[in-house]
Amino acid sequence: MANKKNIHTISLLVANKPGVLVRVASVFARRGYNIDALVVSPSFDPNYSTMTITAEGDPETLDQIIKQTAKLIDVIHSCEHTGQDAIHRELALVKMKNIPVHRSVIMKILEAYQVKIIEENQDIIIIALADTTARVDSSKIC
Amino acid sequence: MLILSPFYKKERKNMSTEHKSLTGAQALLKGLEQQGVEYIFGIPGGVVIPIFDALVNSKIKFILTRHEQGATHMADGYARATGKTGVVIATSGPGATNTLTGIMTAHMDSIPLVILTGQAKRAVIGKDAFQEADIFGMSMPVVKHSYLVREINDIPRIIKEAFYIASTGRPGPVLVDLPSDVSSGVFTGTFDVPMDLKGYHKTSLPSKKDFINFAKAFKNSRKPLLLAGHGVIISKADKELKELALKLGAPVVNTLLGKGAFPETHVLSLGMLGMHGTAYANKALVSCDLVCSIGSRWDDRINGNNDEFCIGAKKLHIDIDPAEIGKIVKPDLSLIGDAREILQELLKYIEPAETKEWLKEVASYKKDFPLIYDIKKGLTVPLLVDEVFKLTKGKAIVVTDVGQHQMWTSQFYKCAAPDQWLSSGGAGTMGYGFPAAIGAQFGRPHSLVFCFSGDGGFQMTMSDLATAAIHKLPVKVIVNENKYLGMVRQWQELFFDNRKSGVDLRGNPDFVKIANAYGIKGISIKKPSEVKAKLQEAIKHKGPVVIHAHIIKEDNVFPMIPAGKSAHHMMLNPPKNK
Numbered sequence: 001m002a003n004k005k006n007i008h009t010i011s012l013l014v015a016n017k018p019g020v021l022v023r024v025a026s027v028f029a030r031r032g033y034n035i036d037a038l039v040v041s042p043s044f045d046p047n048y049s050t051m052t053i054t055a056e057g058d059p060e061t062l063d064q065i066i067k068q069t070a071k072l073i074d075v076i077h078s079c080e081h082t083g084q085d086a087i088h089r090e091l092a093l094v095k096m097k098n099i100p101v102h103r104s105v106i107m108k109i110l111e112a113y114q115v116k117i118i119e120e121n122q123d124i125i126i127i128a129l130a131d132t133t134a135r136v137d138s139s140k141i142c
Numbered sequence: 143m144l145i146l147s148p149f150y151k152k153e154r155k156n157m158s159t160e161h162k163s164l165t166g167a168q169a170l171l172k173g174l175e176q177q178g179v180e181y182i183f184g185i186p187g188g189v190v191i192p193i194f195d196a197l198v199n200s201k202i203k204f205i206l207t208r209h210e211q212g213a214t215h216m217a218d219g220y221a222r223a224t225g226k227t228g229v230v231i232a233t234s235g236p237g238a239t240n241t242l243t244g245i246m247t248a249h250m251d252s253i254p255l256v257i258l259t260g261q262a263k264r265a266v267i268g269k270d271a272f273q274e275a276d277i278f279g280m281s282m283p284v285v286k287h288s289y290l291v292r293e294i295n296d297i298p299r300i301i302k303e304a305f306y307i308a309s310t311g312r313p314g315p316v317l318v319d320l321p322s323d324v325s326s327g328v329f330t331g332t333f334d335v336p337m338d339l340k341g342y343h344k345t346s347l348p349s350k351k352d353f354i355n356f357a358k359a360f361k362n363s364r365k366p367l368l369l370a371g372h373g374v375i376i377s378k379a380d381k382e383l384k385e386l387a388l389k390l391g392a393p394v395v396n397t398l399l400g401k402g403a404f405p406e407t408h409v410l411s412l413g414m415l416g417m418h419g420t421a422y423a424n425k426a427l428v429s430c431d432l433v434c435s436i437g438s439r440w441d442d443r444i445n446g447n448n449d450e451f452c453i454g455a456k457k458l459h460i461d462i463d464p465a466e467i468g469k470i471v472k473p474d475l476s477l478i479g480d481a482r483e484i485l486q487e488l489l490k491y492i493e494p495a496e497t498k499e500w501l502k503e504v505a506s507y508k509k510d511f512p513l514i515y516d517i518k519k520g521l522t523v524p525l526l527v528d529e530v531f532k533l534t535k536g537k538a539i540v541v542t543d544v545g546q547h548q549m550w551t552s553q554f555y556k557c558a559a560p561d562q563w564l565s566s567g568g569a570g571t572m573g574y575g576f577p578a579a580i581g582a583q584f585g586r587p588h589s590l591v592f593c594f595s596g597d598g599g600f601q602m603t604m605s606d607l608a609t610a611a612i613h614k615l616p617v618k619v620i621v622n623e624n625k626y627l628g629m630v631r632q633w634q635e636l637f638f639d640n641r642k643s644g645v646d647l648r649g650n651p652d653f654v655k656i657a658n659a660y661g662i663k664g665i666s667i668k669k670p671s672e673v674k675a676k677l678q679e680a681i682k683h684k685g686p687v688v689i690h691a692h693i694i695k696e697d698n699v700f701p702m703i704p705a706g707k708s709a710h711h712m713m714l715n716p717p718k719n720k
Binding site: 014015018019022023026030048063064067068070071072073074075076077 | 278279282283286287288290292307338339340341342463464465467468469
């Protein structure tokens, strides 16, 4: 994993209009910011969407990115979450063959982490783990 | 041969008047008329024919240009000369892509434009239809905002929003892409529709404390310097700026686009700063203890080297765009808002600063390092500009192209008014000058418009000589011919051991003959002695005039601060080891 200091999480509320994702993404791309993760989902009002972007880059450029995205007509607001004021969760969904070896591994992880079996049939097992990125990484399930 | 039904015209008339049912194109034009549009510049093509058909019955005048780049620069020139929003129309595909250079030019200089482009009909978008181009996507980095119209009834709202966005806040170009079936389809909506712009709002005025801190910084300064940019002109804050300068007793420098924001003829003016600015402006910049930028974005042609820019001086920044604060220079204090509103409020708190010594120092720079040119050199751009300045009493609308002549014109044509200078600053678009001058003349038909161009730039868009001829626009364009791409040649001479590469303009035409071929008067100037009389002849002539000026071949613009260097490295004269 990259240096944690330069990972930023940015939240945007945007008008749900065609092209808005490209406008936002190009602000990042132009300034050499690599987007690590991007989630777009409708807000409670279907006319708006929320975007949550995790990206890597220097803090000075980040200031410009926040301002340049806020400037876009379709962006209602744009802000960065610093470490203190946000809860970060990474969700891992892992699909495995349903064989005895895997079962024993799952049981071990189940003991140490909050893992749920969300689907199971005779062929496959799907488990879900929602935790901090560090914990998900350390579980080594994916 | 196409045979129209005798009922065709009648049917169309019935459609628009008796049944009040409009096509999308007619709704578009009604929307444009409501915005007070006078002129649309452009070229038709397949998918925009419905719009051109609707234009037949519209009050709006259409100006057919010879290239869409020219159309976009014309709309830009019209916008700069009038303060209104310029409108362009182009067809899909190549028509639309030809506007991109003009859109980028307007975007860099914050010029309000609305660009209407045709698009393939909705069902085939994304399927490589004939003349289909994703102009919505391609233009995204160079527009303030853009629309791809998918619903016919959205047209009134979108047009209203497009003009509002283009002309308010920090102005800029807005593109509206119109699929052909949106233009030709039946409109069933209404015109009384609200805008839907939740993410676009005016910033509120800064707090009283911020203004007091600003005023305090000025009061504590002994060497304040005001830096006036384009924002002063856009927000019409020239009176407030003058009041501020007089109240403080502070000298004023201006950017290229800020020419006229503060009268360059005023005793407190130090003229243009930056790469080819006056020596005294740049010396003041090095020596000041406070620099306050108003509506300028600390462009690299001003700052040179950011790390060495105004070391030790307090930096104050007033700008309408929050994204400009801290983008290049981290200011000690900043005020976000419209320059006029900010200055009006700030003036309430400003107290005179003790600047007597500073003004003496600045006056000595003016005396010791004056801006001059050598009359004995032969026919040069400064000589021509100076003569035009004298003959027009400094009151012409001056348009430039890009390159050496642009810098000389900015040095020697002192602008005293905020609405007389048009030049492509941020983009440095060659080919801008002549069409922009045409646009300016359309917008200000009773003003004298002078365009200074070079032999390189003029040839990029000179096809619009036809437009000037048809509309009998009395634009005076001086084509300064040195048979070089002069600015590049100057850099090659100064920084690349004079190895000339790709700058020789062999094969130039006789520009007098070119003008004559379009039915335009052409005048040739070869010697300094004939400058005055020939310019007078050009001014007297009622129509357009092309003045072919045979200037000396290898002249360089000084002062010059090499790119990426600070004002300390200013070259006043050519290097001696040459």
